[in-house]
Amino acid sequence: KQEVTQIPAALSVPEGENLVLNCSFTDSAIYNLQWFRQDPGKGLTSLLLIQSSQREQTSGRLNASLDKSSGRSTLYIAASQPGDSATYLCAVHYGQNFVFGPGTRLSVLP
Amino acid sequence: KAGVTQTPRYLIKTRGQQVTLSCSPISGHRSVSWYQQTPGQGLQFLFEYFSETQRNKGNFPGRFSGRQFSNSRSEMNVSTLELGDSALYLCASSLEGGDIDTQYFGPGTRLTVL
Numbered sequence: 521k522q523e524v525t526q527i528p529a530a531l532s533v534p535e536g537e538n539l540v541l542n543c544s545f546t547d548s549a550i551y552n553l554q555w556f557r558q559d560p561g562k563g564l565t566s567l568l569l570i571q572s573s574q575r576e577q578t579s580g581r582l583n584a585s586l587d588k589s590s591g592r593s594t595l596y597i598a599a600s601q602p603g604d605s606a607t608y609l610c611a612v613h614y615g616q617n618f619v620f621g622p623g624t625r626l627s628v629l630p
Numbered sequence: 631k632a633g634v635t636q637t638p639r640y641l642i643k644t645r646g647q648q649v650t651l652s653c654s655p656i657s658g659h660r661s662v663s664w665y666q667q668t669p670g671q672g673l674q675f676l677f678e679y680f681s682e683t684q685r686n687k688g689n690f691p692g693r694f695s696g697r698q699f700s701n702s703r704s705e706m707n708v709s710t711l712e713l714g715d716s717a718l719y720l721c722a723s724s725l726e727g728g729d730i731d732t733q734y735f736g737p738g739t740r741l742t743v744l
Binding site for chain 1: 634663665672673674675686688720722728729730732733734735736737738740
């Protein structure tokens with residue numbers, strides 16, 4: 521069964537810290553992996569997409585890595601800001617379906 | 631470029647009724663996917679439409695159905711509503727749904743079944 525898990529479930533950090541969010545998936549035959557953020561009551565905003573053949577992607581203060589062999593992806597957020605507070609979800613595209621992790625709820629304290 | 635739009639944003643129905651939700655993708659996008667989000671189950675994939683055909687389907691009962699029109703707009707229908715169908719329904723569009731395509735999500739329709 522294709523499953524995606526995320527650790528930690530919740531995280532609270534002071535402003536300015538660098539942090540890492542983890543995503544694990546059981547089936548490594550992926551098309552791509554995408555990281556999203558979701559603000560309360562809102563839809564999802566795409567952050568980064570990593571294709572199956574790629575190892576990492578960067579956008580501003582965000583860096584996502586992918587290790588298919590170990591079934592892991594990490595999202596690194598540098599110099600966190602209060603505006604980064606949201607739930608972060610990873611989603612794995614398997615071609616015939618998409619499987620989302622449960623999310624990590626991040627709070628960045630001013 | 632306008633984003634993904636969903637209508638209505640909020641909906642209240644009673645058990646046994648049926649409901650239709652609408653999604654307009656980003657202009658030029660041909661793939662539309664639907665998801666159900668609940669506190670207990672998280673985000674679950676319902677189905678994907680591409681060029682007016684259902685291309686992929688998640689593990690939901692037949693009460694959940696959809697269609698896509700020639701302009702790529704999509705509708706999702708849920709018949710014989712149950713209390714457990716209360717959820718945020720999200721649609722996402724992408725160019726072709728391929729491995730290099732980013733999915734862009736709409737704001738969702740919050741359905742409450744009483």
